[in-house]
Amino acid sequence: MKKNIRILIAKPGLDGHDRGAKVIARALRDAGFEVIYTGLRQTPEMIAEAALQEDVDVVGLSILSGAHMALVPKIREVMDSHELGDVPIILGGIIPDEDKPALEAMGVRGIFGPGTNTEVIVSKIHAMMGDASA
Amino acid sequence: MDDLVNALLNGSRRAVARLLTWVSDESPQASPILTALFPHTGKAWVIGITGAPGTGKSSLVNCLAKAYRAQNLLVGIIAVDPTSPFTGGAILGDRIRMRDLSGDSGVFIRSMATRGSLGGLARTTRDAIRVLDAAGFDIILVETVGAGQSEVDIVRTAHTTLVIEAPGLGDEVQAIKAGILEIADVLVVNKADRPGAHKTVSALRMMLDIGHPASRTQMTAHHGQLLEVKTPETPHSDEPIWIPPVLETIATDEKGVAELVSAIQKHREFIQSQGLSAPLERQRIEIELHERLREALIQQLLESTSPEYVMDVINQVQNRQLDPQSAVTKILANHKQMVS
Structure with missing residues (x-):
């Protein structure tokens, strides 16, 4: 039986713009994923806890505030301390090019800027899951 | 497997989460664990x-x-x-x-x-x-x-x-x-x-x-x-x-x-x-067993019946040669023949 891919979509930090996260959640649903949508203003602890309880395959973060260089390492650290070191993070939002190498070094597996075609995100996730057939 | 069962019985949240995934996916790994957990x-x-x-x-x-x-x-x-x-x-x-x-x-x-x-x-x-x-x-x-x-x-x-x-x-x-x-x-x-x-x-x-x-x-x-x-x-x-x-x-x-x-x-x-409590639980068990039996039987039946045979029966129903109830009787009769 084919495993259903489960992905957590969370918005850490304090900005209140969740339209992007909702669009992505909807697109991932339409691509056949089970999307656990947790909404706005999630702390790193809340994200790690939800990722653990829901046993997700991927954590997707939407960060528009510019605080990604502070938030991502913190979230990665808390997730690792919850034995979630094997769960990849992908990132959506306004991320300057110069930050990308550092984020990738922290283990961020995909970075998607505004206007990214959702099909690109879907096929990236499938590739990460080693599911080339889809 | 025993490790996961013990971890779960000791309250490991990671074990709970992983097992819930196996259960939802109806993974073959889940059933021996559910058997081990049932007495608890x-x-x-x-x-x-x-x-x-x-x-x-x-x-x-x-x-x-x-x-x-x-x-x-x-x-x-x-x-x-x-x-x-x-x-x-x-x-x-x-x-x-x-x-x-x-x-x-x-x-x-x-x-x-x-x-x-x-x-x-x-x-x-x-x-x-x-x-x-x-x-x-x-x-x-x-x-x-x-x-x-x-x-x-x-x-x-x-x-x-x-x-x-x-x-x-x-x-x-x-x-x-x-x-x-x-x-x-x-x-x-x-x-x-x-x-x-x-x-x-x-x-x-x-x-x-x-x-x-x-x-x-x-x-x-x-x-x-x-x-x-x-x-x-x-x-x-x-x-x-x-x-x-x-x-x-x-x-x-x-x-x-x-x-x-x-x-x-x-x-x-x-x-x-x-x-x-006891009679209600008996009813719940009875209903669950019925549901599981029905699923298992359909599974078994479809495994023993060739898809071509089913296709053929569907064609006959579509051509109005066979009504749906007679089609079911026919598939069941075929299944009986196959297993005997």
């Missing part, structure tokens, strides 16, 4: 929360979980949301209303998608409840999809079923229609600060006055009819009956929650003091 189940009280979309089920679950945590009980939550029948995907958004519970290691929340099941729960929800039960959760709150008038799986699964209503969702005739209201052990009118709340409460009370299946043991059989219903015309006067209370709550302000918790407790005491 049967301790939790399972509370079902159902009602139309937007009545506030998730917010009430949040309130109930906090109330049970204040009693130092461990709370497991299973929140079910619908799978899209077209894409197989789902958005599971019940956690949004449960953010108060984050950071509490005495609570475990798991979202489940229905994955094609139509009864308001996923087909694997029962096994998921068993996982949480074996892991030591005292109270298990099961929130169904936003249900309408026929999604009654929950009553075959939970010990106490709450039906959540909200003002302004329909006229009084909705309240006397058959279906979801009949499964309630406790009726809750949430958003009671909204206009029309009193009207909704009195419509529900009227529905209960008109006639409630007295001493009904609250179970719906696989064929969709209530089992062991004694009609109100022939009451056993010596037999105490449970009349569902109608409560008002405002989940966003946590109003009416203490009363709700105490109504659930009264229902639990009623079931236990009347010696109903």
Whole structure:
């Protein structure tokens, strides 16, 4: 039986713009994923806890505030301390090019800027899951 | 495998999470573990929360979980949301209303998608409840999809079923229609600060006055009819009956929650003091075995029948050479021949 891919979509930090996260959640649903949508203003602890309880395959973060260089390492650290070191993070939002190498070094597996075609995100996730057939 | 079982029995949250995934995926790895866990189940009280979309089920679950945590009980939550029948995907958004519970290691929340099941729960929800039960959760709150008038799986699964209503969702005739209201052990009118709340409460009370299946043991059989219903015309006067209370709550302000918790407790005491626990459990087991048997038999039948044969029968039905019932008889006869 084919495993259903489960992905957590969370918005850490304090900005209140969740339209992007909702669009992505909807697109991932339409691509056949089970999307656990947790909404706005999630702390790193809340994200790690939800990722653990829901046993997700991927954590997707939407960060528009510019605080990604502070938030991502913190979230990665808390997730690792919850034995979630094997769960990849992908990132959506306004991320300057110069930050990308550092984020990738922290283990961020995909970075998607505004206007990214959702099909690109879907096929990236499938590739990460080693599911080339889809 | 033993490692995972031991980890789960010792309360490892990672083990609980992983096993819930295997259970939902109906992975072959899950069944020996469920077998090993089964003797450790049967301790939790399972509370079902159902009602139309937007009545506030998730917010009430949040309130109930906090109330049970204040009693130092461990709370497991299973929140079910619908799978899209077209894409197989789902958005599971019940956690949004449960953010108060984050950071509490005495609570475990798991979202489940229905994955094609139509009864308001996923087909694997029962096994998921068993996982949480074996892991030591005292109270298990099961929130169904936003249900309408026929999604009654929950009553075959939970010990106490709450039906959540909200003002302004329909006229009084909705309240006397058959279906979801009949499964309630406790009726809750949430958003009671909204206009029309009193009207909704009195419509529900009227529905209960008109006639409630007295001493009904609250179970719906696989064929969709209530089992062991004694009609109100022939009451056993010596037999105490449970009349569902109608409560008002405002989940966003946590109003009416203490009363709700105490109504659930009264229902639990009623079931236990009347010696109903064992017969109700027998009914649940019977229904579950029927469901599992039906699935296993269909599986077996389809495995022993070639797809070409089935295709051929479908063609014959489409050409009006065979009616559907005769087609079934034919497939069954073919199956008998194959296995003999």
